[in-house]
Amino acid sequence: MSNELDELRADIRSLTEDLVRLLSKRLEVAKRIGMVKMRHGLGIVDEKAEDELRSHILSMCDALSLDRIFVNRMLNLLFAESTRVQEAMYEEMGRVEEKEERSKSGGGGDESSVGRARMRPVDIFSKARVLERMGREIIHMEIGEPRLTIPSKVRQSLIDALDKGRYHYTESKGLEELRSAIADILNVRYSASLSKDDVIITPGGRFAVYLAMLASLKPGDEVLVVEPAWPAYIDIAEFIGVKVRRLSTRLEDGWSIDIGKLKSIMNQNTRMLILNYPNNPTGKIIEKDTLDAIVDVARSKGMMILSDEVYADLAFKDFNSILQYNYDKSIMVSSFSKGPSMTGFRIGYAATTSKQIIDGMSRLQSMMLTCVAEPIQYSALAALSSMDHVRSNATIIKSRLDLICRRLMDMQLSFYRPDGAMYVFAKVDINSDMKRFVDALLEKGVAVAPGSGFGSCYDRFIRISAGVDERVLSKGLDIIGDVLNMMGRDRENE
Amino acid sequence: MSNELDELRADIRSLTEDLVRLLSKRLEVAKRIGMVKMRHGLGIVDEKAEDELRSHILSMCDALSLDRIFVNRMLNLLFAESTRVQEAMYEEMGRVEEKEERSKSGGGGDESSVGRARMRPVDIFSKARVLERMGREIIHMEIGEPRLTIPSKVRQSLIDALDKGRYHYTESKGLEELRSAIADILNVRYSASLSKDDVIITPGGRFAVYLAMLASLKPGDEVLVVEPAWPAYIDIAEFIGVKVRRLSTRLEDGWSIDIGKLKSIMNQNTRMLILNYPNNPTGKIIEKDTLDAIVDVARSKGMMILSDEVYADLAFKDFNSILQYNYDKSIMVSSFSKGPSMTGFRIGYAATTSKQIIDGMSRLQSMMLTCVAEPIQYSALAALSSMDHVRSNATIIKSRLDLICRRLMDMQLSFYRPDGAMYVFAKVDINSDMKRFVDALLEKGVAVAPGSGFGSCYDRFIRISAGVDERVLSKGLDIIGDVLNMMGRDRENE
Numbered sequence: 001m002s003n004e005l006d007e008l009r010a011d012i013r014s015l016t017e018d019l020v021r022l023l024s025k026r027l028e029v030a031k032r033i034g035m036v037k038m039r040h041g042l043g044i045v046d047e048k049a050e051d052e053l054r055s056h057i058l059s060m061c062d063a064l065s066l067d068r069i070f071v072n073r074m075l076n077l078l079f080a081e082s083t084r085v086q087e088a089m090y091e092e093m094g095r096v097e098e099k100e101e102r103s104k105s106g107g108g109g110d111e112s113s114v115g116r117a118r119m120r121p122v123d124i125f126s127k128a129r130v131l132e133r134m135g136r137e138i139i140h141m142e143i144g145e146p147r148l149t150i151p152s153k154v155r156q157s158l159i160d161a162l163d164k165g166r167y168h169y170t171e172s173k174g175l176e177e178l179r180s181a182i183a184d185i186l187n188v189r190y191s192a193s194l195s196k197d198d199v200i201i202t203p204g205g206r207f208a209v210y211l212a213m214l215a216s217l218k219p220g221d222e223v224l225v226v227e228p229a230w231p232a233y234i235d236i237a238e239f240i241g242v243k244v245r246r247l248s249t250r251l252e253d254g255w256s257i258d259i260g261k262l263k264s265i266m267n268q269n270t271r272m273l274i275l276n277y278p279n280n281p282t283g284k285i286i287e288k289d290t291l292d293a294i295v296d297v298a299r300s301k302g303m304m305i306l307s308d309e310v311y312a313d314l315a316f317k318d319f320n321s322i323l324q325y326n327y328d329k330s331i332m333v334s335s336f337s338k339g340p341s342m343t344g345f346r347i348g349y350a351a352t353t354s355k356q357i358i359d360g361m362s363r364l365q366s367m368m369l370t371c372v373a374e375p376i377q378y379s380a381l382a383a384l385s386s387m388d389h390v391r392s393n394a395t396i397i398k399s400r401l402d403l404i405c406r407r408l409m410d411m412q413l414s415f416y417r418p419d420g421a422m423y424v425f426a427k428v429d430i431n432s433d434m435k436r437f438v439d440a441l442l443e444k445g446v447a448v449a450p451g452s453g454f455g456s457c458y459d460r461f462i463r464i465s466a467g468v469d470e471r472v473l474s475k476g477l478d479i480i481g482d483v484l485n486m487m488g489r490d491r492e493n494e
Numbered sequence: 495m496s497n498e499l500d501e502l503r504a505d506i507r508s509l510t511e512d513l514v515r516l517l518s519k520r521l522e523v524a525k526r527i528g529m530v531k532m533r534h535g536l537g538i539v540d541e542k543a544e545d546e547l548r549s550h551i552l553s554m555c556d557a558l559s560l561d562r563i564f565v566n567r568m569l570n571l572l573f574a575e576s577t578r579v580q581e582a583m584y585e586e587m588g589r590v591e592e593k594e595e596r597s598k599s600g601g602g603g604d605e606s607s608v609g610r611a612r613m614r615p616v617d618i619f620s621k622a623r624v625l626e627r628m629g630r631e632i633i634h635m636e637i638g639e640p641r642l643t644i645p646s647k648v649r650q651s652l653i654d655a656l657d658k659g660r661y662h663y664t665e666s667k668g669l670e671e672l673r674s675a676i677a678d679i680l681n682v683r684y685s686a687s688l689s690k691d692d693v694i695i696t697p698g699g700r701f702a703v704y705l706a707m708l709a710s711l712k713p714g715d716e717v718l719v720v721e722p723a724w725p726a727y728i729d730i731a732e733f734i735g736v737k738v739r740r741l742s743t744r745l746e747d748g749w750s751i752d753i754g755k756l757k758s759i760m761n762q763n764t765r766m767l768i769l770n771y772p773n774n775p776t777g778k779i780i781e782k783d784t785l786d787a788i789v790d791v792a793r794s795k796g797m798m799i800l801s802d803e804v805y806a807d808l809a810f811k812d813f814n815s816i817l818q819y820n821y822d823k824s825i826m827v828s829s830f831s832k833g834p835s836m837t838g839f840r841i842g843y844a845a846t847t848s849k850q851i852i853d854g855m856s857r858l859q860s861m862m863l864t865c866v867a868e869p870i871q872y873s874a875l876a877a878l879s880s881m882d883h884v885r886s887n888a889t890i891i892k893s894r895l896d897l898i899c900r901r902l903m904d905m906q907l908s909f910y911r912p913d914g915a916m917y918v919f920a921k922v923d924i925n926s927d928m929k930r931f932v933d934a935l936l937e938k939g940v941a942v943a944p945g946s947g948f949g950s951c952y953d954r955f956i957r958i959s960a961g962v963d964e965r966v967l968s969k970g971l972d973i974i975g976d977v978l979n980m981m982g983r984d985r986e987n988e
Binding site: 008027037084145204375 | 558559637697
């Protein structure tokens with residue numbers, strides 16, 4: 001036995017040696033490709049070439065009795081390492097800045113280009129905080145916090161929870177009472193048929209997105225993100241090792257999704273589509289027939305849909321939830337941050353009838369943080385029975401958005417009048433660099449979120465949040481108008 | 495240019511084809527090895543063989559201009575796939591149960607054997623909950639919740655936070671005020687020199703462990719866990735793709751760590767050692783000279799130390815924190831769950847002077863869940879100024895532990911008298927199967943945590959938690975005594 005095993009192990013050893021020698025050779029060729037690209041000013045990543053090679057190699061798997069998931073992972077590692085050595089080369093030659101300039105000017109309609117210089121709303125928030133610590137007053141129009149009052153029942157529920165000794169571990173999925181109440185409300189609202197077991201309570205909608213993607217995607221899978229998009233989807237996907245395909249939408253098309261384009265971007269690895277309506281940053285609510293068509297495509301391809309409906313309480317026209325479709329490969333995510341204005345309570349949830357996904361999310365949450373704080377779960381339960389308060393919050397947000405729209409129209413900026421959510425995503429037609437514009441605004445005391453944070457084709461946009469009251473908002477909009485005039489508008493667009 | 499690039503791409507293509515063909519060959523040999531192992535009743539994973547091959551292949555990297563991290567990851571993938579195909583073979587042949595039996599009877603002193611049949615405290619908790627829903631009364635001696643009162647200031651601080659509108663996003667690392675207060679207390683207690691920037695507030699100590707490992711380890715790295723151990727360390731490590739080496743300690747040695755053994759288990763991939771004193775489940779506090787020696791070893795090897803000090807408030811003899819050593823590669827984790835009894839508030843923290851690690855943790859937390867709920871952060875701040883309450887909680891726990899020890903001595907069970915924490919880890923010498931024993935206890939209304947959850951060598955142990963008051967505890971201990979007598983003690987041990 002020992003001899004037989006030793007011989008086989010010697011085989012394994014020499015095959016593994018051959019393998020790393022091949023890896024070394026392959027990277028040498030990758031470096032030479034990098035040299036050619038560099039000489040001709042091309043970007044490092046060529047997705048088309050990668051995709052073709054991946055398809056070709058995967059097509060060999062069956063004949064070689066190889067598992068496609070395994071080979072896919074191996075290819076991810078290989079491609080990533082090739083990119084790394086090429087980038088290291090570029091860096092060594094001090095060409096990095098030059099390259100960034102090139103990729104910026106070359107950007108535009110390409111869905112797959114990677115937005116390297118993305119600036120997230122949180123980056124501006126940090127800059128603003130530095131100025132505030134220096135004693136400056138900043139109007140925060142960059143952050144997605146409604147900054148309204150919480151329902152009074154929420155306060156009382158927290159006190160009651162403490163007085164009743166409700167500050168212990170709960171089930172990882174969350175309190176049954178809360179999950180039941182959420183399922184009931186969603187069933188009524190969307191004619192869904194959820195049970196309490198289809199719901200998981202998470203510390204915020206962001207964590208629900210993280211868990212949902214982690215529980216249902218593997219490295220090597222691809223997700224499709226509709227841009228402009230909240231940066232978290234791409235950050236999380238990239239962190240998990242999932243590849244992102246971007247489907248850009250355009251202001252000129254009313255931010256609508258072109259189904260033909262959607263189909264053409266999908267491939268066999270596209271495992272999930274992420275939707276977010278009412279949309280951050282555009283305020284768009286997707287048309288019913290478009291959503292119908294998307295669900296049809298997803299069904300026919302077995303593609304999951306992650307629908308982030310965190311702004312559903314702030315919908316100012318008919319809104320259709322993914323839950324209306326009874327699609328078992330869909331995951332709906334929401335939270336208590338926007339309608340009830342409970343951002344700082346950090347509580348959200350996900351709902352899906354896929355037992356595999358919800359069980360996976362629950363196991364992951366149990367491993368990472370046990371459960372959401374019990375008193376906070378009771379406060380969410382109280383918020384569910386405070387729908388009048390939520391509606392009144394929505395009215396306030398709507399009124400703020402109307403004010404922003406009126407004032408931006410006066411400034412002759414282009415934007416889509418929001419159907420929902422709490423932002424206006426406006427195109428700024430000035431001659432100067434947008435970074436300079438955003439910095440100049442901050443200098444004058446207004447923080448806005450630059451469009452580059454929401455996708456690679458939105459450098460000319462800013463996102464204005466309705467998270468401050470109308471008086472302050474009005475002051476902020478005055479300043480935006482002033483800075484626009486100061487920096488010189490691009491008159492040819494008028 | 496186009497020609498040159500096309501030629502190089504053709505090279506890449508054929509090299510990648512060669513690569514997958516080699517992968518296929520290698521897996522064929524792996525399958526044959528699996529057959530031999532199966533015929534001779536051997537386990538699938540042979541760590542020694544893997545380690546040797548890994549060292550050998552890594553030693554080739556420099557000559558081949560290959561990055562060791564990349565090759566390490568590639569080897570992880572290869573080894574995992576070999577294991578997978580071998581396991582699939584075993585399963586196909588219906589040999590799985592037979593194999594498990596064999597690995598159980600063969601278990602014992604081997605640090606690297608994988609505890610497949612681990613039963614976590616939470617599994618028993620779930621079983622107990624099912625019985626409770628059927629109307630049965632269960633004494634919960636399995637869960638690590640003190641179930642004592644929270645300081646009165648904590649209640650008031652929550653109400654104040656809401657009334658002052660403090661329910662918004664905070665910095666991802668947490669409120670400055672809270673981080674400063676924690677740094678100040680730790681500096682006084684352990685003569686450390688932490689600033690507020692060295693502290694991050696997390697939703698529980700468990701999440702701090704998760705972030706710390708995620709921020710500082712890569713797949714292919716190894717961590718060293720001292721067993722018996724809280725199951726979370728290994729669960730998290732395995733989830734991240736980090737390999738676990740186990741250093742068993744023994745009741746007969748007073749759960750002390752043998753430094754020689756520690757050194758012999760470490761290798762070049764061992765990037766982190768996880769310590770947890772006062773220990774869950776044993777109640778041990780590590781000896782000062784042993785900790786000195788461990789830190790010396792870590793310093794000389796550049797190995798990180800993750801020290802989970804969540805039970806530091808429940809230390810009944812001198813306790814030394816890792817913070818006393820000013821070791822820049824150490825991370826201390828703690829929480830508000832045990833001393834102030836705030837389990838259900840889900841708030842903890844980590845402290846490290848490694849800027850790289852704390853920045854990494856902060857970035858990850860920002861991506862995953864933004865921050866801990868703001869009102870909860872204020873409640874933690876209030877708990878920090880309630881040390882009298884914490885001390886009185888510790889006295890209650892000590893008294894409960896004394897009761898448990900007295901009663902277990904009457905039952906003539908062997909155990910280490912706890913130096914701290916809130917458990918007694920007792921060896922049960924009965925003739926019957928331990929699973930039957932734990933199930934029989936549950937049947938009689940007592941839930942305890944089976945030792946198998948804490949490591950592969952602790953099947954004969956149970957962990958009894960001091961998380962219920964003395965009256966109930968006493969009732970539970972009566973039942974344990976009854977069941978022991980009923981199931982027949984192993985008299986030869988007396």
